[in-house]
Amino acid sequence: MTDLNVKQEYLRLTYSDHHKASADEKVKKLLCIPLTQYLIFTVILGIFPLLAQMGVLTSSFVFAIGNTMIYAIMAIGFCLLMGYSGLASLGTAGFVGIGAYIAYYLMQIYGAPFGIAFIVTVMVSLLSGVLVGFISLRIEGIYLAILTLGLSEILRNTFISLKSTIKLDMSKVRLFGVKIGEEQVYLLILALFVLLLWITSNLIRSPIGRALLSVKNSTSAAQAMGINLMKYRVLAFVISTVYAAIAGLMYMMLLRNMTTSTSTLLSLATSLNILGAVVIGGAKSLWGTTFGVFIIYGLQSTLLSKVPFFVENPAFITMMTGLLIILIVMFFPGGVAQMAGNLVQKRKNGTINAQVQRRVDSYGRK
Amino acid sequence: MFAAFLSTVCGSLLSICVTALSAFSVTIIFRTSTTANFAQGSVAAFGCYVVATYLNQWGIPVYLGVLPGMIAGVLIGLFIDLVVFRKGRHVGELGKQIITMGFVSLFYGGIPLLFGNPEFIPFEPFYNTTKASVDSNVVLNAFGGEIVLTKHALISAAITAVVLAALFLLLKYSKWGLGVRTTASSEFTAELVGINTHVITAISWALACALGVLAAVMYAGGGAMINTSFMGTIQVNAFLACILGGFSTFYGPIVGAVLIPVLSNCVGFLANFPAFSDISRWQMVIVYILLLVIILIKPQGLFGKKVVKKV
Numbered sequence: 157m158t159d160l161n162v163k164q165e166y167l168r169l170t171y172s173d174h175h176k177a178s179a180d181e182k183v184k185k186l187l188c189i190p191l192t193q194y195l196i197f198t199v200i201l202g203i204f205p206l207l208a209q210m211g212v213l214t215s216s217f218v219f220a221i222g223n224t225m226i227y228a229i230m231a232i233g234f235c236l237l238m239g240y241s242g243l244a245s246l247g248t249a250g251f252v253g254i255g256a257y258i259a260y261y262l263m264q265i266y267g268a269p270f271g272i273a274f275i276v277t278v279m280v281s282l283l284s285g286v287l288v289g290f291i292s293l294r295i296e297g298i299y300l301a302i303l304t305l306g307l308s309e310i311l312r313n314t315f316i317s318l319k320s321t322i323k324l325d326m327s328k329v330r331l332f333g334v335k336i337g338e339e340q341v342y343l344l345i346l347a348l349f350v351l352l353l354w355i356t357s358n359l360i361r362s363p364i365g366r367a368l369l370s371v372k373n374s375t376s377a378a379q380a381m382g383i384n385l386m387k388y389r390v391l392a393f394v395i396s397t398v399y400a401a402i403a404g405l406m407y408m409m410l411l412r413n414m415t416t417s418t419s420t421l422l423s424l425a426t427s428l429n430i431l432g433a434v435v436i437g438g439a440k441s442l443w444g445t446t447f448g449v450f451i452i453y454g455l456q457s458t459l460l461s462k463v464p465f466f467v468e469n470p471a472f473i474t475m476m477t478g479l480l481i482i483l484i485v486m487f488f489p490g491g492v493a494q495m496a497g498n499l500v501q502k503r504k505n506g507t508i509n510a511q512v513q514r515r516v517d518s519y520g521r522k
Numbered sequence: 523m524f525a526a527f528l529s530t531v532c533g534s535l536l537s538i539c540v541t542a543l544s545a546f547s548v549t550i551i552f553r554t555s556t557t558a559n560f561a562q563g564s565v566a567a568f569g570c571y572v573v574a575t576y577l578n579q580w581g582i583p584v585y586l587g588v589l590p591g592m593i594a595g596v597l598i599g600l601f602i603d604l605v606v607f608r609k610g611r612h613v614g615e616l617g618k619q620i621i622t623m624g625f626v627s628l629f630y631g632g633i634p635l636l637f638g639n640p641e642f643i644p645f646e647p648f649y650n651t652t653k654a655s656v657d658s659n660v661v662l663n664a665f666g667g668e669i670v671l672t673k674h675a676l677i678s679a680a681i682t683a684v685v686l687a688a689l690f691l692l693l694k695y696s697k698w699g700l701g702v703r704t705t706a707s708s709e710f711t712a713e714l715v716g717i718n719t720h721v722i723t724a725i726s727w728a729l730a731c732a733l734g735v736l737a738a739v740m741y742a743g744g745g746a747m748i749n750t751s752f753m754g755t756i757q758v759n760a761f762l763a764c765i766l767g768g769f770s771t772f773y774g775p776i777v778g779a780v781l782i783p784v785l786s787n788c789v790g791f792l793a794n795f796p797a798f799s800d801i802s803r804w805q806m807v808i809v810y811i812l813l814l815v816i817i818l819i820k821p822q823g824l825f826g827k828k829v830v831k832k833v
Contacts, residue, residue: 244616295821298558298619299769302761303817309758310810317803424754425630428560428623435620475631481624485617486610 190357198350201225205339215338220457222342222410225349226403228449230426231433232356232442233399238431239439240365241392242372243292244301249426250308251397253315254281255404256414256421260322263329270331270409277405278398285397289390305424312422323413341409348406352399357442359395368392429453432481438493447492452477525667530791534783536675536744537756539682542779543737544753544760545767546686547730549775553706554719554726555603557618558761562734563753564629569595569735570742570752571637574645584646588739592732599731603724633750647674647743648681678740685733686776693772702726759783762813768823777824785809 186192204221207213230248237243258277262268268276288307292300329336331344359365367388370378379385407421408414416422429452437448456473465472488495544562551559573591576582606621607613613621646653660676662669693699701722704712712719734753741756742748759782766781767774786809792798801808822828 244619291818294818298552299765299817299821301619302558302765303814305758306762306810306814310807310814313806313810314804317807423751424758425626425751428626431620431623432627471631471634473631474627475635478624478627478629478631481627482606482621485621485624486606486613489614489617 191354194350194354194357198346201346202343205342217458218342219338219410220454222345223457224450224454225345226406226410227430227433227453228446229345229349229352229403229406230400231430231437231445231449232353233396234430235434235437235439235442235445236356236359236368237392237396238434239441239445240360240368240372241389243389243392244297244431245288245304245393245396246301246424246427246431247288247304247308247311248396248400248430249422249424250304250311251281251284251400252404252407252426253311253416253422254284255401255406256408257315257318257322257404258401259405259408260319260324264322264324267328270329270336273405274402277401281397281401282394285394286390288397289393290386292389292393293386305427308422308424308427312416315422316416320417321413321415322408324408326412329409338410341406345406345410348402352402353442353446356395360442364388364391429477432477434491435481436484436491438491441491441493444491444493444496451480523667525665525669526794527791528665529667529669530787531784532669532671532675534787535671535679536740537759537783537786538780539675539678540737540741540756541759541763541783542686542776543682543733543740544756545763545775545779546689546772547733547737548760548764549769549772550702550726551730552764552769553772554702554709554723555607555618556615556709557622559622559730560619560757561602561622561625561629562730562760563738563757564626564750565595565598565731566734566738566753567748567750568598568629568633569731570645570738570748571633573735573739574742574748575637577646583650584648584739584743588736591735591739595731595733595735596728599727599729600724602731603727607723608720630750645739645742645748647672648677648740649673672744674740674743678743681736681740685736689729690772698722698725762810762817765817765823766813768826770822770827771825774823774825782809782813785812 201221204213204218208215208218230252234245234248237245255277258280259273262273262276263270288304291303291307295303326337327335331340336344367378367383368391370381370383371385371388375385404421414421420426430449433448433452434445435448436451437444437446439445484491490497544566548559548562551557551562569591572594573584573587576587576590577584580587602622602625607618610617610621647658652658658672658674660671660673662671693702701712701717701719704715704717705719705722709719712722737756738753741753746752760775760779763778763782764775765778767776767778769775786805789808789812790802790805793801817823820826
């Protein structure tokens with residue numbers, strides 16, 4: 157009898173919230189909608205250049221945040237590829253190069269406006285994504301990872317042979333016919349980043365995202381359910397390639413020059429770091445991935461560069477990143493997102509347990 | 523012309539040795555632990571730094587100095603397998619790969635911390651010809667021309683041949699080799715029939731890292747600049763060699779490792795013809811595209827077996 161009562165109480169406690177929504181809960185619910193989160197995120201990051209003008213933040217801080225967002229664009233594409241389709245790729249760096257070189261050739265040499273360069277970047281990376289997607293149909297798992305690594309080397313060597321140092325003068329860049337400066341580039345990166353974040357989060361919740369997930373868990377079972385393997389694999393690769401190329405384009409806009417043979421941007425290190433960021437953050441969480449990118453790329457230039465110890469030993473940060481990746485994979489395979497989720501869940505369970513316990517206690521007294 | 527061609531092909535002898543050793547290391551780890559070791563090159567670079575430090579401080583010859591480096595490699599290999607892989611709670615196949623990638627970052631950061639930041643540590647070849655004041659090249663007269671080989675490459679080739687032959691004999695005839703082959707075909711079944719797979723994988727890791735250091739020392743002795751990522755290209759080539767030869771046999775990757783440098787130098791040789799004079803810029807691109815095409819035609823590798831998947 158008591159057991160039944162406790163169970164009813166438990167159900168009431170857990171499910172009764174839905175009927176009476178106070179203003180406080182309405183705000184909470186609004187905050188749960190991804191679009192609201194992204195808008196808040198945009199506003200916070202959008203204030204940074206203003207704060208820098210007012211002298212609260214240094215301009216190098218804003219630059220570092222912009223740089224981190226570029227890597228975050230690559231990472232969310234990669235998150236979709238690895239976390240949702242289970243395809244391990246080490247070719248991110250090569251595709252970034254596509255964007256960077258298109259930026260150089262179109263905007264610097266031919267003086268094309270940004271819009272044209274953007275469209276061409278998307279088109280070219282779309283085609284290369286389709287190509288890799290078809291390759292991924294024949295080759296799987298570790299073979300695919302190494303093959304994409306080879307592909308990335310092909311692209312890198314091609315770029316080095318084409319032009320070893322590329323430069324972009326800001327005076328040549330035009331957005332809708334207007335010259336743009338550093339702050340506008342930052343805002344452009346922010347806008348693109350949030351837009352892509354929003355598109356990706358919607359994509360994940362859509363039938364496409366579900367289909368990708370089912371392909372990841374079992375190709376054969378997914379095919380038996382009537383899911384077209386070719387369509388979704390190619391789509392996943394196209395998305396991640398396009399994102400990487402857009403990141404490359406924005407990298408050239410922000411940093412404006414690159415020596416391909418010595419730059420780490422097009423080397424294996426970038427692909428590995430992006431992978432590391434996705435793993436640290438949690439392969440299935442976009443916010444987690446963004447956080448992971450911040451740990452790997454942002455932390456160093458924004459916060460740690462103020463600490464004297466890390467200024468003297470910059471190698472220590474790389475080492476810490478490696479250690480963090482190893483420890484997280486060893487003990488928290490779901491990444492930071494899983495850790496946070498566990499904590500929230502524990503707290504929720506804790507309150508419910510406490511409430512149920514109180515009820516049980518009160519029954520006892522009766 | 524044929525002699526010039528042979529000379530070009532022989533010029534890839536050292537890269538063949540280095541790639542073959544690295545490819546064997548990658549294969550043995552892949553077969554026993556079902557993971558690709560992306561830290562192969564970084565561990566090798568670390569060992570190479572250890573060797574270089576001993577050479578600089580104590581002035582010992584390189585064939586003795588390579589031993590502490592290989593011991594360092596063994597220790598790192600054992601650490602990765604015994605401590606990291608076994609103690610991790612949920613380490614799956616992908617997790618293992620990502621852990622090795624974590625080690626790459628660890629070494630990229632750790633090497634400059636431990637050894638300072640010298641871009642180039644002077645490194646002597648196995649047979650120091652300047653100290654012995656003899657010619658560093660061996661010239662053969664054949665096919666109406668000269669075929670030039672460096673003594674370092676010849677010694678490296680001999681060492682590689684001996685090491686690989688010994689390993690293949692061990693794999694074929696020793697109890698350890700039988701254990702490795704059984705673990706490679708199925709770790710679970712191997713455990714069922716009473717093979718201590720933990721020991722097998724630990725030995726494989728130790729062996730692979732030690733061979734990696736040996737390869738790095740050979741490569742550095744050939745005149746390569748030592749830095750944290752100097753084994754990067756070799757590692758990429760070793761991986762491609764494994765894919766080209768197929769992971770399912772032990773000799774396939776070695777064949778792949780011979781093919782890639784030879785192919786690369788053959789493409790480079792085309793530059794001798796006036797029509798292709800500009801080809802050396804595109805050498806690696808052409809080689810990688812050729813490899814890509816071969817792999818696409820035979821996804822399981824040249825000697826691979828087709829894996830049948832069950833639902």
